[in-house]
Amino acid sequence: MAKPIWISRDYQACSGCRRCELACSIHHDGWMWPEASRVRVFMPFPGVEVPHLCAQCQDYPCVEVCPVDALSTDSIGAVIVDREACTSCGLCIKACPGQVPTLHPEDNKANICDLCGGDPKCVDVCVEAGYNALTIVNEGPSIHRKLYSRHPVETAKDLAVKMFGEKGEEVIE
Amino acid sequence: MSPGGYAGKWLEVDLTTGKMADITFPDEVLEQYFGGRGMATKILWDRLGENWAELDALSPENLLIFATGPMTAIYPGARICVSGKSPVSNGVVGSTAATEFAVEIKNAGYDGIIVSGKSPKPVYLLVTDDGAELIDASHLWGIDGEKTLIKLNREITDLLTKRHPNVGLWKEPGTMYIGPAGENMVRNACVMTKMCHAAGYGGYGSLMGSKNLKAVAAKSRKSFPKVNATTAVNLMVDQAHRDLQQVSRFRRWGTGWLGFGAGAGSSSEPVRNWQDEWHDEESMGVNRYEDRYWVKKKWTDFNCTLGCMKVSCIQSGRWKGDITDVPDYELQAYCGTNLGIFDAGDNVHISTLMDKLGHSGINGPNTMGYAAELYQRGILTEEDIGFKLEWGDTEAFDQLAHMMAYREGIGDILAEGTYRAALKIAEMKGLKPEETLKYAVHVKGIEIGAHGTRSDADFTHDMNYSASVQGGDHTSTAGDGFSEMSGALFYDSAVYCTFTARGPSPELQWDMLKAITGFPLTMDMWRRVNGPRIITLQKALLLLGGPDVVWDPVKDDENPPRFYEPLPKGPYKGQTTDKDRVDIRTQAYYETLGWDERGIPTRETLEKLDIADVEPLMAKLRK
Numbered sequence: 001m002a003k004p005i006w007i008s009r010d011y012q013a014c015s016g017c018r019r020c021e022l023a024c025s026i027h028h029d030g031w032m033w034p035e036a037s038r039v040r041v042f043m044p045f046p047g048v049e050v051p052h053l054c055a056q057c058q059d060y061p062c063v064e065v066c067p068v069d070a071l072s073t074d075s076i077g078a079v080i081v082d083r084e085a086c087t088s089c090g091l092c093i094k095a096c097p098g099q100v101p102t103l104h105p106e107d108n109k110a111n112i113c114d115l116c117g118g119d120p121k122c123v124d125v126c127v128e129a130g131y132n133a134l135t136i137v138n139e140g141p142s143i144h145r146k147l148y149s150r151h152p153v154e155t156a157k158d159l160a161v162k163m164f165g166e167k168g169e170e171v172i173e
Numbered sequence: 174m175s176p177g178g179y180a181g182k183w184l185e186v187d188l189t190t191g192k193m194a195d196i197t198f199p200d201e202v203l204e205q206y207f208g209g210r211g212m213a214t215k216i217l218w219d220r221l222g223e224n225w226a227e228l229d230a231l232s233p234e235n236l237l238i239f240a241t242g243p244m245t246a247i248y249p250g251a252r253i254c255v256s257g258k259s260p261v262s263n264g265v266v267g268s269t270a271a272t273e274f275a276v277e278i279k280n281a282g283y284d285g286i287i288v289s290g291k292s293p294k295p296v297y298l299l300v301t302d303d304g305a306e307l308i309d310a311s312h313l314w315g316i317d318g319e320k321t322l323i324k325l326n327r328e329i330t331d332l333l334t335k336r337h338p339n340v341g342l343w344k345e346p347g348t349m350y351i352g353p354a355g356e357n358m359v360r361n362a363c364v365m366t367k368m369c370h371a372a373g374y375g376g377y378g379s380l381m382g383s384k385n386l387k388a389v390a391a392k393s394r395k396s397f398p399k400v401n402a403t404t405a406v407n408l409m410v411d412q413a414h415r416d417l418q419q420v421s422r423f424r425r426w427g428t429g430w431l432g433f434g435a436g437a438g439s440s441s442e443p444v445r446n447w448q449d450e451w452h453d454e455e456s457m458g459v460n461r462y463e464d465r466y467w468v469k470k471k472w473t474d475f476n477c478t479l480g481c482m483k484v485s486c487i488q489s490g491r492w493k494g495d496i497t498d499v500p501d502y503e504l505q506a507y508c509g510t511n512l513g514i515f516d517a518g519d520n521v522h523i524s525t526l527m528d529k530l531g532h533s534g535i536n537g538p539n540t541m542g543y544a545a546e547l548y549q550r551g552i553l554t555e556e557d558i559g560f561k562l563e564w565g566d567t568e569a570f571d572q573l574a575h576m577m578a579y580r581e582g583i584g585d586i587l588a589e590g591t592y593r594a595a596l597k598i599a600e601m602k603g604l605k606p607e608e609t610l611k612y613a614v615h616v617k618g619i620e621i622g623a624h625g626t627r628s629d630a631d632f633t634h635d636m637n638y639s640a641s642v643q644g645g646d647h648t649s650t651a652g653d654g655f656s657e658m659s660g661a662l663f664y665d666s667a668v669y670c671t672f673t674a675r676g677p678s679p680e681l682q683w684d685m686l687k688a689i690t691g692f693p694l695t696m697d698m699w700r701r702v703n704g705p706r707i708i709t710l711q712k713a714l715l716l717l718g719g720p721d722v723v724w725d726p727v728k729d730d731e732n733p734p735r736f737y738e739p740l741p742k743g744p745y746k747g748q749t750t751d752k753d754r755v756d757i758r759t760q761a762y763y764e765t766l767g768w769d770e771r772g773i774p775t776r777e778t779l780e781k782l783d784i785a786d787v788e789p790l791m792a793k794l795r796k
């Protein structure tokens with residue numbers, strides 16, 4: 001049985017290149033498609049980039065809330081979407097503390113990071129470029145993961161202050 | 174099916190009536206002109222060429238064009254090309270900027286936008302998957318670039334969330350906008366994006382302001398346009414990234430090492446309005462920026478892992494709260510040494526100020542440096558300006574930048590750009606034009622980039638600027654009229670970054686072009702036919718010029734007088750631009766491109782390039 005992994009994130013290291021979005025969508029959708037990507041980099045102010053992706057909460061509120069059992073988890077801890085069963089109700093998005101999932105722009109089905117079965121393409125390109133904003137850690141579920149399921153603009157507001165000091169309070173409305 | 178890499182249509186917006194329409198171009202036109210600068214030049218010739226000389230660039234009849242290309246966002250380093258009849262040169266400049274707007278507009282289904290007319294009130298254009306719309310921008314008019322960006326990010330995200338609340342979180346849009354300088358039609362103002370990026374050359378910020386268009390924005394949830402050979406493209410993009418990741422100095426410093434290096438090393442950096450090009454002030458060293466101001470050292474644009482950018486922020490002192498990028502070399506020079514400022518923090522401040530006001534960070538401070546030299550020489554006085562304008566006085570230049578952006582006092586004259594300001598000041602002072610023009614560092618009205626020709630030790634030499642259809646633009650210079658065609662002209666037409674073009678092999682880039690578009694085009698064909706066709710059209714329109722300024726074919730294909738003065742100090746002391754070499758290389762350039770000895774395209778050339786419809790206007794010029 002495959003061991004659980006997690007994608008650790010270092011937001012300030014994100015260069016904003018969005019190659020993660022392209023790698024993800026090429027892998028899952030066959031072509032470059034930023035808004036179909038399971039990881040999306042938010043940039044509410046230039047220089048403040050936040051890669052936003054599933055944090056694999058230990059209690060998986062998205063899985064819990066799905067009324068048709070379209071969501072489940074696999075052995076490495078990823079959320080797996082049964083696209084046939086999904087009714088596009090959007091409850092998983094609302095249940096997610098960071099509103100991470102999207103409805104896929106093509107078929108409107110729940111779109112959530114599946115950790116690429118243990119070999120996440122977003123991490124590959126990020127590490128290859130030397131940014132290491134996204135890296136793999138071989139760690140099992142923990143209570144801390146859910147903290148990373150957070151609205152990206154809220155994260156960005158903190159990051160802006162860390163980067164710009166007092167001025168950081170003003171750069172994101 | 175249209176060729177790969179293209180969204181397949183263009184958006185046409187008439188701001189006078191608010192009417193919008195989708196238009197398409199035949200595949201043959203796309204194959205000939207690609208996109209970006211090529212398509213913009215073609216469109217401008219077709220629609221405005223006949224009456225070009227009579228067309229005031231700041232009138233509603235001028236077109237403002239935003240153009241992507243087939244390689245945009247797919248090849249590393251997404252950019253867009255902004256164009257129109259240039260209010261500065263009265264020709265055509267392809268002015269590119271790195272921006273997510275390029276990605277979003279293409280995914281929203283448009284390869285480009287053609288804006289005509291003038292809106293009765295300030296508006297911005299928003300393009301989404303719901304269509305294109307004009308939105309009232311009264312609340313944004315008058316506010317600076319940084320605040321404009323902050324507000325647009327918020328309000329457009331809110332609008333899309335309200336319209337489509339169930340699809341998940343909406344990301345910020347891609348935007349391009351103008352600051353007060355553009356609004357007040359400072360002639361060389363730029364179109365800004367992403368806080369500190371600009372389509373800088375050409376003065377398209379003033380053109381945008383003349384149309385009451387504060388911003389353009391786009392957000393799409395659709396995929397990139399399909400390409401001809403998907404798997405091949407994906408593999409080549411991977412390879413291009415691996416190549417870019419080997420460009421170590423660029424990744425580490427961007428161009429930030431040149432603020433010291435171009436002075437101390439190659440004596441090609443503007444110092445005090447180009448009175449010198451040498452300095453060895455270690456206070457301009459890249460480490461001073463890195464150690465004190467860089468809060469993010471690996472910052473990139475869309476689909477770029479070269480990353481020449483670093484985020485700078487001033488955290489204490491009088492300029493606290495200033496945020497910009499590196500500054501890159503051009504702004505280190507023009508917002509620093511050219512004003513006699515040799516302090517990294519003051520340089521970050523003036524650079525940030527340019528971003529906020531929407532001045533071009535090269536062209537605006539060129540004019541400020543020009544004014545300071547006139548002050549130094551007693552031509553402009555404290556009374557004329559309102560205060561002392563001494564070299565290195567950051568507060569004084571701060572104030573002058575505001576006066577230019579808002580056209581107050583002497584700022585109203587300087588807002589016309591260096592060349593036109595020189596003429597006005599000569600008139601005001603009862604001087605001959607050459608007495609003020611001798612200090613004006615421009616070619617065809619376009620203030621020259623921060624790379625001198627006198628030391629011959631930079632990448633810019635003899636006639637690179639003087640013969641260029643984009644004048645002082647350092648990003649696209651004239652060269653041999655052949656291999657040069659597959660350089661900036663190609664990048665600006667396929668629309669990707671001139672920096673990401675360095676690293677990956679030319680073969681890879683041309684293979685990718687073919688894999689993306691499917692066009693059976695070779696680099697050689699582009700160098701012999703496609704490129705010369707675009708450059709020749711640009712040349713024809715530049716020669717037509719007008720109505721306020723018409724460039725003389727011979728006299729104005731020339732460097733500014735300063736570039737023939739001997740360098741006063743440093744390792745290249747006494748050296749200057751070789752006039753004989755300028756002349757002979759200029760003739761060789763004309764000859765290679767099939768232009769006559771005055772640089773006017775010949776009838777045979779126009780026929781050969783299949784643009785014979787330009788001939789009647791050129792025939793008049795030849796008389």
